[in-house]
Amino acid sequence: MLRVRFAPSPTGYLHIGSARTYIFNWFYARRHGGTVILRIDDTDLERNTPESLDSIFDGLRWLDLAWDELHRQSERLPLYRQMAEALLAKGAAYRDFTPAYDGAKERPYGDSAWLFDPMMRALPREESARRAAAGEPFVIRFRVPRDARESVQFRDAVFGESSKATADIEDFALLRSNGMPTYHLASCADDIDLRATHVIRGQDHLTNTFKHVLLFEAAGVPAPQFAHLPLLVAPDGAKLSKRRHGPVVSVTTYRDGGFLPHAFVNFLCLLGWSPKDDRERMSREELTEAFSFEGINRSNAVVNFTEQDPFDPKAVWLNAEHIRALPVEELAARLEPYLAAAGYGVERARLLAVTPLIRERIQTLRDAASAADFFFREELAPYDSAELVPQKGDAKLATAVLERALSLLARTDFNRQALEDALRAEAAAMGVKTGQMFQPIRVAVCGRKAAPPLFETLEVLGRETCLKRIGQAIRRLRS
């Protein structure tokens, strides 16, 4: 039974790189009928926050790719201690009594040397046990077997064979002096205990994998299969980070920006992975069927956002593609919350009539509010009366056109075909171009020049509203 795991740490919102890792895990598992494990890596007491955990769940739920199992490392602490003790007993690990320091800032043992005191590795067992018993704080470190073997190697499903000299692997910490496990220990202990068969994660863990391979070996279990994903990077090439790039890298930004969850998933899939044919818009089923490690690239992918626009143009395009492909009923249902958020109370019948008219004119669900406002508000948003005047025409012409339209629309059937026939005939009778006829009407009823096709719009708006707005426009032109 194939089992994959996704292991976010609740130290910020879910960012799109993490989301992509989850997505790749999900598709790989579904492709092979496996299980998706969500594991919360919350062993860093200092940095975990409940808000962050909420936002991670929010983000993952929005993706609509369900996990099968949920575990929290903070609830599994005995497991890690047990493994650390076992390694200690075996001699595969040792106690380090060096006082704590911030390794990110200090390099107490020199620039090219290890960040640990080599003398501690050689501490006699009895002395180690005695000092521990005396209550002296210590960290448990893994004893990298530099004498027993030259190098560690493993095969990565994406990057291929990798090898690293044991001489270049430091004695990493397993258990902190406060009794909490480090990432390396907790991750491996869980991968063993939860029987993970595949570890699919970001390439930032590629070099950590040598340590993990060593840990699996010391524990006497076969290592899972590894697949490291190229990173998502910012336009400046740096790894996406919450700190440097802010909310533009948060999954919730896409949700609030009006992305369809699946369009977002589709976009992320195409970053660093390719189906090898020319498909871009793909359904969940197609992605599941097509996903494989062979299609994964080895170089980082840039998410093309800017400070002004947080969304990659390709993501926006793909979202528009998915919007256009959606059945009207479903799109209408997706649109509703965004219209409501913009303050429009929407009636279902009206929304179903409007949706096809704006479907090809919006790129995000959020765009609907501005693209269709005149369908939902009683009073038009303020507009410049000069807009009513058509190209190569004057206010007099506009007024004349609107007056003719007013009387015509009062007696024409309000269906698109009848409206089109009547208005075209009227334009011909008046000797004006269709554009000169239609544009003033469009602006009068929509309050702007760019809008859905006129006759459908009139039909959906209804006679009463149209006559009222045209009347208002005529008064504006006269004043």
Place this chain on the structure above:
RNA sequence: GGCGCUAUCGUCUAACGGUUAGGACGGAGCCCUCUCAAGGCUCAAAUACGGGUUCGAUUCCCGUUAGCGCUACCA
């Protein structure tokens, strides 16, 4: 600094050693057209650099450069 990984249009990518280096987004233009879109067509745009191997390198090898990652009692 040490170690590891990577390198095709601006961006995402395709190309069992032999292609006019393909597609997509974005950009420019044209067509369609009641506006805006959508759609169709066209154009500009790339193999980082230097050495090998080979009849032939985007592709294989080495080096250089650049970028990224790891190098924490973060994950």
